[in-house]
Amino acid sequence: MLKSKKLTLALLINAALVSTAFASEQSESKGFVEDANGSVLFRTGYLTRDYKGVEPGDDTSSFAQTAIVKLDSGFTKGVVGFGAGIIGDASFKLGKNGHTGNGMIPTHSKNNADGTKDAYDHWARGGAYVKVRISNTTATYGTQVLDLPVLASNTARLVPEYFTGVLVQSNEIDNLNLVAGKFTENQYSSQINSDGNELDRAVVWGAKYTFNDDLKASYYGIDVKDKLDRHYANVNYNYGLKDGAALNFDLSGYHTEFSKDASTYSATGTIANPVYGVPKAEKNTVAGTEKTNDIWAISTSYSKDVHNVMLAYQQNFGDVGYDYGGNADGAQSIYLPNSYLSDFVGNDEKSLGLQYNYNFKNHGLPGLNWTTAFVYGWDIDVRNQPKDGQEREFFNQVKYTVQSGFAKDVSLRLRHSYYRANDEYKSVYMPDTNEWRIWLDIPVKLF
Numbered sequence: 001m002l003k004s005k006k007l008t009l010a011l012l013i014n015a016a017l018v019s020t021a022f023a024s025e026q027s028e029s030k031g032f033v034e035d036a037n038g039s040v041l042f043r044t045g046y047l048t049r050d051y052k053g054v055e056p057g058d059d060t061s062s063f064a065q066t067a068i069v070k071l072d073s074g075f076t077k078g079v080v081g082f083g084a085g086i087i088g089d090a091s092f093k094l095g096k097n098g099h100t101g102n103g104m105i106p107t108h109s110k111n112n113a114d115g116t117k118d119a120y121d122h123w124a125r126g127g128a129y130v131k132v133r134i135s136n137t138t139a140t141y142g143t144q145v146l147d148l149p150v151l152a153s154n155t156a157r158l159v160p161e162y163f164t165g166v167l168v169q170s171n172e173i174d175n176l177n178l179v180a181g182k183f184t185e186n187q188y189s190s191q192i193n194s195d196g197n198e199l200d201r202a203v204v205w206g207a208k209y210t211f212n213d214d215l216k217a218s219y220y221g222i223d224v225k226d227k228l229d230r231h232y233a234n235v236n237y238n239y240g241l242k243d244g245a246a247l248n249f250d251l252s253g254y255h256t257e258f259s260k261d262a263s264t265y266s267a268t269g270t271i272a273n274p275v276y277g278v279p280k281a282e283k284n285t286v287a288g289t290e291k292t293n294d295i296w297a298i299s300t301s302y303s304k305d306v307h308n309v310m311l312a313y314q315q316n317f318g319d320v321g322y323d324y325g326g327n328a329d330g331a332q333s334i335y336l337p338n339s340y341l342s343d344f345v346g347n348d349e350k351s352l353g354l355q356y357n358y359n360f361k362n363h364g365l366p367g368l369n370w371t372t373a374f375v376y377g378w379d380i381d382v383r384n385q386p387k388d389g390q391e392r393e394f395f396n397q398v399k400y401t402v403q404s405g406f407a408k409d410v411s412l413r414l415r416h417s418y419y420r421a422n423d424e425y426k427s428v429y430m431p432d433t434n435e436w437r438i439w440l441d442i443p444v445k446l447f
Contacts, residue, residue: 024135025171026081035074038446042067044094045158045439047104052432062104062119066091066158069126071446081133087143088126089159093119103190103331104158123192127164137170143194146330148179149232150222150254151204154331157189161331164194165202175210179220186328199328201225206232214238227263227327230256232335245304252335253296254322260290263326265429291320295345299337306359312337314344314351321347340395341417341435344377346425349389351377367401382424389425394418413439 029035048061068089075081093105097119100107107117129142144167145153145160153161165183172178183202185195206220220232234252241247258264299312314336316322322345325331337353338344344351353375360368373395380389394417401411415437419430426432 025138026075026079026133026135029075029077029081029133032073032076032083036072036447038069038071040067040069040444040446042442042444043158043439045104045437047102047157047437048435049102050434052434054431058431059099060102061099062097062102062158063094064091064097064105064158065094068159075131075133079134083131083133084128085131085142086126086128087145087162088124090122090124091159092122100190103154103188106190106192120192125159125162125187125192125194127162127194136172137168139166139168141166146183148204148206148220148330148333149218149234149335150206150220150230150333151183151202151330152332152335154189154325156332159189161189162187162194163199163202163330167204177208178206180205188331197328199224202328214240222329224327224329226259226261228256228258228329230254230329234335241304243304245302248299248301248303250299250301250337251296253294254336256293256318256322258291258293258320258323258327262291262323264291264320264323265326291318293318293320293322295322295336297336297338306362308357310337310353310355312353312355314338314349314353316345316347316349319347321345321349338375338377340373340375340393341419341433342375342377342391342393342430344375344391344393346377346380346382346389346391346429348379348381349377350379351375365400367403369399371395371397371399380425382428389422389429391419391421391425391429393420407442409443411439411441413437413441415439 043066045066046063049059051059066089070085070087072085073083075083097105098116100117100119105119106123107119109117111117127143129140129144131138131140143162143164145155146163146167147153151163153163155161163183164185165181167179167181170178181204183204184199186197186199187194188196191197202222202224204220204222206218208216208218210216214237216236218234222230232252232254234250237249239247239249294317295314297312297314299310301308301310322334322343324333334343334345336343338351353373355371355373357369357371360370375393377391380391382389397413397415399411399413402408417433417435419433419435421429421432
């Protein structure tokens, strides 16, 4: 199996290096300094979860401030271009933060008398990277924020999740994007250690092809050593209607094979419930047996002017749910429609979701958007119990982004999730929860 994956990677890289007649990205390079850019994102983040019916000490709440910095050089001129960059964040907590535990703020290892852990007062993370470009192919080595369906960094917390390794991206063939990479460190958003998730090796590969403006297809794969093999496929089609309206059809799915040493939290047998940022010595991380999961989703969206409505159906198969993020496989690696606070990925779960988005630009408020959704999941195979687990979530988010002036691109986001499950499922997954997230983002361009 590993030989075939190495061969696939070799073919991808060789295809990426095939020169073409059209102008390349590297030939248009202006220089190391001339194409450089730098930015700082000042973010104030608040996240709280009220676990209804659970002791108050088990609720979580975090309030903190950060500055996320990215300094990125251009490429030197010539046939081969070289560049470098820095990415990182420096943060401090606001208030006591006595009920952390939601992946926002790193905590000290020692428990208090009430079982809580003290949050760090201030902390910093990040690293550097180097890059090289030939024609339309770029290789980057170092600390990175990834956005691949099978290995996506969590960006839904105060600071992003980081991976360390090499990623090759190629656009040598018109309309075809190829990627291949290998990563050896994974740092979750609430971790100080640059390899807090103890990643041994994750090899990724994939391709995305644009047939035309309306039809796109993609495939990606990942092999996390001694943890899992995962494959993702997607087809997206857009159909134009009269008066500027459009229908969009999206079909996507994952196939995952978990090894016996993987962390799985929705299994029907022996399980391991991963807690991000907790050392292996303090948690059971062994699933005990090999498991598989298949999950697919189909969604249809109708959009016209300021309105967009989406109907999505999602279903799991196999002997475990689509468990992701606990095996150094990216805590945002779920490119499926029914994903909000809950992802509706329980064992054998079926879910139906309805989402509506409204843009207030016709009311003289460009930049103001409201998204609301309701998802219902049923038929969940709960371990050691009858197959009748159920869950539901009512989601609302309002976001305003300043469109012009000195505060252009400053955004304020308010998000709320109302989550409920029946007794069978909440006992093994997540208690009834009311969650609030408030994000204030102030981007500053340095150069």
